[in-house]
Amino acid sequence: MNTSVLRNGNKVQTIWRSHYVSDSIGVPIHRSHVRREPQLSKAFYSRFPGRKTKDLEFSVPVRSISNKTNGRTLLGSITNSAAIGWYLGMIKTRPILTKSITSALIYTAADFTSQTMTRSSSEAYDVIRTFRMAGYGMMILGPSLHFWFNFVSKVLPKQDLFTTFKKIFMGQAIYGPIMTATFFSVNAALQGEKGKEIVARLKRDMLPTMINNVLYWPVCDFITFRFAPVHLQPLVASKYFLMPHKPLNTSGL
Template sequence: MAGVFSRKGCNTQSTLYNLWKQHQVIRNQKLKQPCKEYSRPPQSFDKRPKKLVALPAMVPPASLTLSQKWVSNIGVFSWYLGMVKTWPVVTKGITCGLIYTAADLTSQKMTMESGESYDLVRTTRMAGLGFVMIGPSLHYWFNFVAKLFPCTALVSTLKKMFLAQITYAPIMTALFFAANAALQGETGKEILGRLKRDTVPVIISGSVYWPICDFFTLKFFPVYLQPLGSNVFSYIWSVYTTYMASLEKVQET
C-alpha cells in the first residue's frame, strides 16, 4: 500500500510541475507581443481653431416685405416725433396746414358741380390759416391746459374739455372766420355780419362733435402729440368749417 501511495504522489507532483511549466510558457508569449501604436484622441477634443466655412446667403422670404414697410413707417414716425420735439410750433403748424389743405380740397370736391375746377386760391388761404393760426394755437393751448390740470384722471380730463368748449373753441372759430373774410377783402361790417350768421351754428355743431374728440385726445395722447391727435379729428371738422367759411358774404342792407 505504501508503494502505491508513493507512486501516486510522484505522479501528482509531476502533473503539477507540467501545468506550471505550461503556464510560464503562455505568460512569456503574451509578454513578447508588441504594444499597440499610439492613437490620437478624437477630433472633438482638438482645441485648435478651425476655419469657418461661409454659408450660402439666404434669400429672405417675400413675407418680410410687409415687415420692412412697417419698419420704414416707424422710421418716418420717429423722424416726425424728433421734429415735433425740436421744432414744435413750426412742425405742428405745417401739419395743420396740410390737413386744412386736404380738408378744403375734399370740401370743394363734395360741393363741386360738373365742369368746375378747384379754387386753389381758397385752398392756399385755408392752408395758410392752418399753418399760421390754428396749428400754433393748438400747441400753446394744449401746453397751457396740461400745466393747469396736469393730472390725466377722468375729472381732470373733463375739466380740460369743458374749458376748451367755453373758451378756446368759440374764440378760435370767430378768429378763423374773421381772418378768412379779411383775406377775401371783406369790410368790417361784412365780417361782423358773417360772424353773426356763421359763428353760432358752427359753435353749436362743435359742442356735439368736439367733446368726444377732445376726451380721446386729452386722455390717451401725450401733451406734445395732442395737437396731432386734434388735427386728425379736425380733418372731418375742417371739411365743414372750410365749407362754411367759403359761403357768400352777407349782403349789406
C-alpha cells in the first residue's frame, strides 16, 4: 500500500492509494480512502527542499496460498508427461521390442475382455488361451506391424485423402489376408492341430473373417493412416483390438 502527503493550499491531505490486497483466503480486497490532516508548519517542508510531495512506501505482506489439489494435478500431469516421453523415447531407440511388448499387452487385455464377454458364469477363464494371444502379439503381430507400416510409408509417403484410401486398400488386399491366415494357423498349431486340420479351419473361417475385416478395419485404418505418425501407427492400430467387435476373429488391418 502506498501513501502520499500532498499540500493543497493551507491543508495537507494524506492519500492512501488504492491497492488490491489478498486476504487470508486469497480474495482481493479493494481499499481506498482519503483523510484530512491538520495543517503542518513550514518546517516540515523545509526538510525536503524543492519538493512538495513525499512518497512513503509500505510493504504489505500477502499470505501465499498453497492449493494442494492443484499441486496433485500438476504432479499427475508431470508424471503422465514423463511416462509418455519415456514411451516415445523407447519407440525411437528400441522400436521393434517396444511395439512387440505393446502388442502383447493389448492382445492380453483383448483376450481377457473377449472371454469376459463370451463365457458363461460357470466357466473359468482360459489362462492358456490368454498366454497364446500374448505370445502371438509379442512374436508375430508387433514386429509385423512395425515393418508393415514402415513399408507402406515408404511406398506411399503422402497422407492426403487419396493416398490414405490406397493404403487402406493395400491393408485389406495384402496385410489383412496374410495376418488372418497366420493367426488361424499359429493358434491352431498351438492347440495341437495338424496340417489337414489347420487347412480345414482356414477353409471354414477365412472367408467369414475377411468379410468382417472389410466391415470393421477400413474405418480404423483411415484414422490410423490419416492422422497418426508412422512410428505411432502400430500402437493406434493395435488398440482397435480392444474395441467391442466380434472377439479376436480378425487380425488384419
